[in-house]
Amino acid sequence: MLPGTMPHDLPNDLSKPDAMNQTRTNLRKVEPVAAAEHQPAVAQPAIRIRDLHKSFGGLTAIGGVSFDIARGEFFMIVGPSGCGKTTLLRILAGLETATSGTIAIDIPAGSERPENAMVFQGESIFPWMNVWNNAAYGLRMRNAPASLIRERVSHYLDRTGLARFADYYPHQLSGGMKQRVSIARAFANDPEILLMDEPFSALDAQNKLLLQEELLHIWDEQKKTVVFITHSVDEAVYLGDRIMVMTAQPGRVKCFVGVPLPRPRAIIELQKAPEFGELIHRIWSELRDEVQRAREQENQDAVQDNKG
Amino acid sequence: MSTQTIAAAPEQSLALSVRARERLLGIASPIVLLAVWEIAARLHFIDTRFFPAPSSVIAVLIEMLRSGELITNTLVSLRRLALGALIGGMPALVLGIAMGLNRWVRAIFDPLIAATYPIPKSAILPLALLIFGLGEGSKIFMVAVGVFFPVVINSTTGVLGISSIYLDVGRNYKANRWQTFWTIALPGALPVIMSGFKLGIGIGLILIAIAEMIGAKSGLGYMIWTAWETFSVEQMYVGLFMIAIIGFVLTVLLNELERLIIPWKRD
Numbered sequence: 001m002l003p004g005t006m007p008h009d010l011p012n013d014l015s016k017p018d019a020m021n022q023t024r025t026n027l028r029k030v031e032p033v034a035a036a037e038h039q040p041a042v043a044q045p046a047i048r049i050r051d052l053h054k055s056f057g058g059l060t061a062i063g064g065v066s067f068d069i070a071r072g073e074f075f076m077i078v079g080p081s082g083c084g085k086t087t088l089l090r091i092l093a094g095l096e097t098a099t100s101g102t103i104a105i106d107i108p109a110g111s112e113r114p115e116n117a118m119v120f121q122g123e124s125i126f127p128w129m130n131v132w133n134n135a136a137y138g139l140r141m142r143n144a145p146a147s148l149i150r151e152r153v154s155h156y157l158d159r160t161g162l163a164r165f166a167d168y169y170p171h172q173l174s175g176g177m178k179q180r181v182s183i184a185r186a187f188a189n190d191p192e193i194l195l196m197d198e199p200f201s202a203l204d205a206q207n208k209l210l211l212q213e214e215l216l217h218i219w220d221e222q223k224k225t226v227v228f229i230t231h232s233v234d235e236a237v238y239l240g241d242r243i244m245v246m247t248a249q250p251g252r253v254k255c256f257v258g259v260p261l262p263r264p265r266a267i268i269e270l271q272k273a274p275e276f277g278e279l280i281h282r283i284w285s286e287l288r289d290e291v292q293r294a295r296e297q298e299n300q301d302a303v304q305d306n307k308g
Numbered sequence: 309m310s311t312q313t314i315a316a317a318p319e320q321s322l323a324l325s326v327r328a329r330e331r332l333l334g335i336a337s338p339i340v341l342l343a344v345w346e347i348a349a350r351l352h353f354i355d356t357r358f359f360p361a362p363s364s365v366i367a368v369l370i371e372m373l374r375s376g377e378l379i380t381n382t383l384v385s386l387r388r389l390a391l392g393a394l395i396g397g398m399p400a401l402v403l404g405i406a407m408g409l410n411r412w413v414r415a416i417f418d419p420l421i422a423a424t425y426p427i428p429k430s431a432i433l434p435l436a437l438l439i440f441g442l443g444e445g446s447k448i449f450m451v452a453v454g455v456f457f458p459v460v461i462n463s464t465t466g467v468l469g470i471s472s473i474y475l476d477v478g479r480n481y482k483a484n485r486w487q488t489f490w491t492i493a494l495p496g497a498l499p500v501i502m503s504g505f506k507l508g509i510g511i512g513l514i515l516i517a518i519a520e521m522i523g524a525k526s527g528l529g530y531m532i533w534t535a536w537e538t539f540s541v542e543q544m545y546v547g548l549f550m551i552a553i554i555g556f557v558l559t560v561l562l563n564e565l566e567r568l569i570i571p572w573k574r575d
Contacts, residue, residue, distance in 0.1 A: 093480050118480045124473045128495035128572045137491070138481040169572040189481065 045106060046071040046193060046225040047092070052101035054087050061087045063250030064101070071106075072223045076236040078283065079246030079254075080294035085229045086121070088251065089197050092227060093118045107192055114142065117186040118195040122202060125170050125181045131157065132166040134181050138189030156184040159218050176207040180214070187218060196228040200235070212238055213267050220264050233283045237276060238267050245286045248294035255286055360542050368542035369549070377531075382550055385527040388444065389516050392451020393509060400456045400508075401501065404463020405493050414464065421460060429454050429511065430518050442523045450519040455508035462504025466497025499573055502566045509562065513555055528554075 045068040054062040061084035069075045079085045090096040092103065093116055105115055117138055125134045133140075135157055139149045157163045160180040170178055179199055186194055200208045212235065219226065230236050236243045237259055245254040261275060270276050342362045348354045349361035372378040407414040433450060440446035474496060478488045520529025528547050535543035566573070 095476055095479055114482065116480070118477075120473055120477065122473060124477050126474060126477070126492070126495070128498070128570075129491075137477075141478075141481045141483045141487055141491075171572060 044071045045069060046073070047227070048102075048104040048106070050102045050104075052088070052091070052103065053099045054084065054091065054096070055099050060250035062091075062098075063252050065246075065251065065253050067244060067253060067256075069225060069227060071225055074219065074226045074239055074241045075228065076240035076243040077227065077229045077246060078231065078233060078236045078243055078287065079251060080248045080287070080291045081231065082249045082294055082297070083246040083290070084249065084251030085246055086197055089118070089195050089227060089229050092116065092193075093195050105193065111192065114138070114189055114191045116193040116195050117189045117191040118197065119179075119182050119186045119199045121198040123170070123178055125178055125185065127170050129169075130166065131162055131168050131170075131173070131181050134170070135162075135184040135188050137185055138191075142189075152188045152190065153184070156188045156218070159187075159221075160184045160214060174207075176203050176211060179203065179211060183211075183215065183218070192225065194224050194226045196226065198229055198231065201231070208235075209267060215239070216263075216265060216267075233280055233287065236283065237261075237279045238265065238270060243283060245283060246290070248290045249297060254290065257283055257286070357541065360545065365542045365545045365549070368540075369546045372543070372546055378546065378550065381526055381528050381531045381547075382554070385516055385520065385529070386554065388447045388520075388527065389451055389509070389512055392448045392512055392516070393455045393505075395448060396452030396455035396512075397459050397505060397508060400459035401463055404460040404501070404504075405467050405489065405497065407460070407464040408467020408470075408497065409489070409493055421457070425457050425461070429515055433519055433522060436519070437523055447516060447519045447524065447527070450515045451512040454511035454515040455505070458504045458507040458511065459501065460504075462500050462507070463497060466500030466504075467493050469500060470496035498570055499566075502562070502570065506559070506562050509558055510555070513551065513558075517551060 047069040049068070050066045052062055052065050053060070065088070077085045077088065087096060091098050092105075095118075107113070107115060126137070129137070132153060135153045136149050139152060144152075154163065157166060160183060162177065162180055162184060165173065165177065170181070173181070179202075182199065186196075200211050203211065216239065228236075228239060240259050243257045243259060245257065246252065247254045257279065259279060261270060261273065261279075345354075345359065346362050349356050349359060369378070403413075403417065407417055429450065432453065433446075436446040436449045436453075440449055470492065474492050475488070478492050483491060516527065517529040517532070520527035521533040524530040528550055532544050532547035535541070535547060
């Protein structure tokens, strides 16, 4: 069964008493999850988020979100700028702490894998390391054996078309190649969950298409759980199993949209499919009001700044 | 179209000759200056008691090379410079990076450094002599103090200037403190640290010359000072010339070292 065929509407009464528990739990055992009854399709949630709030000073970035992400799901988050989607991902990555709410990340018993690896927006590969050492970074930091490092890094440099450039330094690479290194670094570390923060937003349209296809190819190998943030509706539909649309600030869940398109997907072929156009239209109509609202907020802020 | 191609060719050869001419001028200007100086000295247009002819300075230089006096003094000064740079530079490097990484370390040491940095380093020479005596200690200490400040300040600045995304990557991949130091803080700050070292070596060279003039029995500073006492102006010029050469060679070597240890730096 395709994850895309699951019901997408999440009831609002998900906040259970445990929502006040602020600690980040790492459930080591697979336990029956209370929310599963509300979301039957997500039988094995890899990530369970309940009533998550985040504020910076007086500003509420995330205004209480609750959702599950299934194991092996390619989960997309779309929202207007400033809706807190990057903050949400950074909380998942452990780079920020939530103001309140819970995140439970379910790691199968006996798994030696790291919990997550993030592909950052913008240039995040180290300029002082060559391509090989950049891709090996995660494995080195957890003292993986040399043979494993060699095997994994060469595999993913191969898959990202970087094998010939292993000795190159980032300043010798194009923007697209740098982002490939970042993807190879994340995959080579073999995490339970891959977090991707608009990884292709700085690339030109043609390179973006290539990298999206490559990402799908690599992902098809192991079908890891992916949480992918984007502001591109097309990208969300190309890649995702399910798309979460967020509201303008403060960020809340507006709706979920399943993507019942078969895999493996060829992005160019996808554009011909009638479902594709319908999905784009549906997401855009959900998003439009939010983008409009985000713009009004920005205008208000600008007016206030000018007064003050 | 064809006229454009014809016009482009001579332009290129002109561009090459401009570069060659630049290099030629760079070599010619000091030679011409020395020649003018030589002629002016021989014709007594300038006072040879203060500005002896370059030929007579070279004669003294050769004589001092033969006696071994020049080489001994140069090596003594270089040794003090190297030891001082090491003793002052290494703790400065570690402290500076720690200050860059940790706000508490920065809060403790920042005011101390800000308060002591403006003291002219040459003004603490009497104190150095008092503490370390007339031997090697006081000379090495002076160099160490001179190297310490630019290195500690640049190391902190260098670490603070590292883009926060790299530190996020370190945290995301669970780099521990030690790994963060070696894989992010040190290499990320290295270009700025290197310019701190270059600056520090320059200051160290100034300080070693001053320190050797007072209370030393060897070194280039001592050589220049005794030349003044014996009114041997040519010897004074030989000493100044040697210091200039050391400064020049060290700059070239440090630039090479920089290229070697920072291969990712764009040209």
